[in-house]
Each structure stands twice: as C-alpha cells, then as structure tokens.
Amino acid sequence: MNHQNIILIGMAATGKSTLGRRLARRLDWAFVDTDLLMEAWWGAPLQQIRDHLGLEAFVQAEAQQIQRVHLSQCVIATGGSVVYSEAAMAHLRGQGHIVYIQSSFETISHRLTNPTSRGLAIGPGQTLKDLYDERAPLYARYAQLTVDTDGATPDQSCSAIILGLSRTTQDEP
Template sequence: MKNIILIGMPASGKSTAGVLLAKTVGYGFIDSDLLIQNQQKRLLCEIIEREGAEKFIEIEENVNGALWAERCVVATGGSVVYGERAMKHLKELGTVVYLELSLAEVERRLKNIARRGVVMRRQGETLAELYAERAPLYEKYADATVACDGLGLEETVRAIAAAVGL
C-alpha cells in the first residue's frame, strides 16, 4: 500500500480519523489544509475571505497536485474534489477513501462553517446545495467508500483500514 488519501465533506472525520489511522497502521500523517495554511501563512477562512473561493480552489489544487508522500495517510480538504488535476495526482499516490456522511450528520457535526474554512462557491449557497454538488464528485474519485454515520472514531478507523485491506 502506497498511501491512503481521505476525501469527504467537512466534519466527516478526515483529519481526526486520519491521525489515529496513521498511528494504528504505522504511517505518517499529512493534512493538506495545514500545508495550505503553512504555505499561505493564513488560516483557510482568511484565504477564502480575501481571495475568494475560486482562488482558494486554485491554491488547493496546486498544493495537492504537488504533494509527495510515501506510506502516509493524507487528509484532504473537503473541496479538493474540485481540482481534477490534483485528484488525478492523489489517485496515483494511493488509495482514495471517501468518508461518507449523510447530510443530516454533516449538519449535526459542522458547528461553524465560516470559521472552518469551508469553500462555498456561490453567494448564499446552503449546506444542502454544497452536499448535493460534492457527493457525486467524492463518489467519482473514490476507490473505496466508508459509510461513517453512526460510527465512533475507532470504528471509523477500523472501517477505513478494512476498506484498504490493512
């Protein structure tokens, strides 16, 4: 196994489960949102606020498209699937796992959408509209899908490991 790439909606557990998964299987851990913040020297929400959603998506695609990793769990940002070039690159780096949540569960988990740095491409876009737009993209790029509704953290980690054959 080369790498495990986690995709999914904000609050799906990519970073949280990713860290624990990496520790469990002896892999490194990379959070691409933190790479973006480090490169840009700003929080995600500040980049989105100042540069706009489309510029943020461009930055995100460049960072993910240049990512190199070996034996790592990579937690991506929820909007990574807007970057076709980045997704092609990530699929070459490893197995892409979609952490699937229902809209109701995303709404329950996601407390402060603006502060989280969630990319909303249209003014006044609702979380339901964002979910409807992204879910097919997650499904398109996923090599494996883990249904996370009702799973605790350790159950999610076990399900991801099983999905990738670890």
C-alpha cells in the first residue's frame, strides 16, 4: 500500500476506534483517535466538552482539531461528526485514504448503549435515526472505500479494509 494514512469515518459505534486500533497493530503502524486528541486538548471527557461548548462550537472545535493533524503511517479513527466540516474533510483527504465504516441503523442502535454520555453531536429534538439519515450521504460522499461491519467480526472488517485499500490503490493512476 502506497498511502500515508488510513482514515476511518462513520457513525458513532460503527467501530472506527476498535478497528483502527486493530488495523494499526496488524500493519505495525501507529494509531491515533481524534476523539482522544480532543480530550487531551481540552483536558476533559468528550461529553463535558460537548456540554460546555454546545453543538455548533463543538463541531467547529472538532474540525479545528482535525486540521492540526499532520501524520504519516498512521491509522486515524475520527469522531462521527467530522463530516459536518468540509474543511476538515479536505484536510483529511490530503492526509491519506478515507474509509467509511458503515453499519445498518439497527446495528448502531444495538451497539450504542451510552448515547447520552459519549458526546454525540446531536441537536435538540433529533433522534439517532435522524442523525443516521442526515449523515449517511455525507460519509458516502467523502468515502474512497466503504466497509460494512454488519455481521462481521472486527478481524474480518480489518481484512476487508486491507483488501479494499489494496484494490483502490492499484486502480489509482
């Protein structure tokens, strides 16, 4: 593979952090989770940052955090709300290959056991399904590769990312 970084995007609980860590181990690359960078920058858990800033400023702060990232040979797991910022996504595109970690709404709602404490960038009155429907086209727009994790183990999903990327990079001019 001849790319600088592998960048995972997708809804909360699709498995970006879980897969990112495993994939990095398999490739012997470093792993960076931009949610942890946010927590380190602000010195607080994500939910506290989200509550303190409010929705709009939280999304802006996340976009700024992303644009501070200049890395090589890393697997980068992003937060689910990064796709709201075109500037952040353009920056990430310049940093490597963007992989959309996709799951059905049913899988996500089953996995998301703590929706009120993980700092979700969800607006007042919005449901998880609203968020899913609003974001699905955004993730698809920025994805260079999409990997569906429904019915797969994390190891199978990692293999699908590696195989998919090797095909994608072969097709590049």
